[in-house]
Amino acid sequence: MARGKQIYEGKAKILYEGPEPGTLIQHFKDDATAFNNQKHAVLEGKGVLNNRISEFIMSGLERVGVPTHFIRRINMREQLIRHVEIIPLEVVVRNVAAGSIAKRLGLQEGDALPRSVVEFYYKDDKLGDPMVSEDHITAFNWASPQEIDDMMAYALRVNDYLSGLFAGAGIRLVDFKLEFGRQYEGEMVRLILADEISPDCCRLWDDKTGEIMDKDRFRKDLGGVVEGYREVARRLGVLRDDDKPGKANGPVLVSSNDGEPK
Template identity: 60%
Template sequence: MARRKKVYEGKAKILYEGPEPGTLIQYFKDDSAPTAAEPKPAAVDGKGVLNNRLSEFFMSGLNAIGVPTHFIRRVNMREQMVRMAEIIPLEVVVRNFAAGELSARLGIPEGMALPRPIVEYYYKDDRLNSPMVAEEHIVAFGWANQQDLDDMVALALRVNDFMSGVMLGVGVRLADFRLEMGRIWEGDFMRLIVADEITPDSCRLWDLRAMTEREGQPAADAVPLADVYTELARRLGVLPSNVTHTTKPTLIN
């Protein structure tokens, strides 16, 4: 790994030059993403191995149903080969239930089902704490054009349908999640693809099996999925045989 050229290093991943033109090797670290409560990333033993498997599972599933992603194949326990893409500097957030920032911003009770999935955009800049932006800002500053935005919404909602169904099938509610998207060129044509990763780091997950019941109905305040990386990998059938421990990270807001 030391002989490969590093292209980029983030909070949870490192990108290296790939073995083929137009490819990269994405390496998953054990570091957890910083939060307001814990601004310095902490290592979560085995997290990179599990996130590699989980992102492979979700990206492969999306590719299989015709949603284009950057994922090509898993290389080893911590690495996967991906397509090189021009990353759009936006986080696309899809919300199915009120939680976190949305509840605080609008005073909506935590756990309330939204009338329909809500798509929001956040400008990716750690110095600014990734502020929420409107479509007008995105087009005005040239981060994406209107056709890009229409395509991003369509992709995000297809990912949401797929992810919500998969999660529900293993007793997990997908409250919200974030995506990154990129542009690739195929001949003279540009297309948008889902990039980065899809892991518990980018999702808010509630454990339906642990919800209490009130008069036979699930409680509105579903609880976070405990031991999220290991438990989700186990329920989805992608837990590596050599992972025998569980961890209890803080889920994203």
């Protein structure tokens, strides 16, 4: 599929004009960043894994009634997606004390929270993506009260789906980040899930050992980042069971019925 011109490049993805109006091509890079891009590395195969894991999860969410920007996977690194106007907020759902909430509230990392907590952060790298309240969101017109309600409702539905999905794979879903966008269809506007869902934006721990299987391996200099992502993909059924972590040739994905690697 021919790409159009590049319209955006972020830390981990590039967006190109799509083949039809209202579509984009999302390309997953191998770049890994942390601490607002102060730490950076290129990890071979990471983009391929994130592309496939995100495809798998987004497709599953569509099946349970969560609208997403995902249309279909094009190749090992690219997806065809719906063009949306991104709402400048990160919606974080927390199930377990980890990261900033443990520091802010003096919680013991690893303890389950009394219930799932939804937080909003304003997307601005220069400001360090500060946490904001619903009052901030409506005062600065980043989203309407109805959109806030919809984002929270969708976020909790995604949490229910992901918690069950990962629990079945022996993985504890600690927390995760979502982004939403507005899709315009004539005079109609609908809120849909955008960006990606992968180990880049989820905290995932092995349910028995507590081993980290997400981007915290990069943040904390633990090594084995791609191997952690690969293990997540393997447990979700994206990789063959006989594919061993650390193979020099990169991820080997399960083949789909159309003969294209998946």
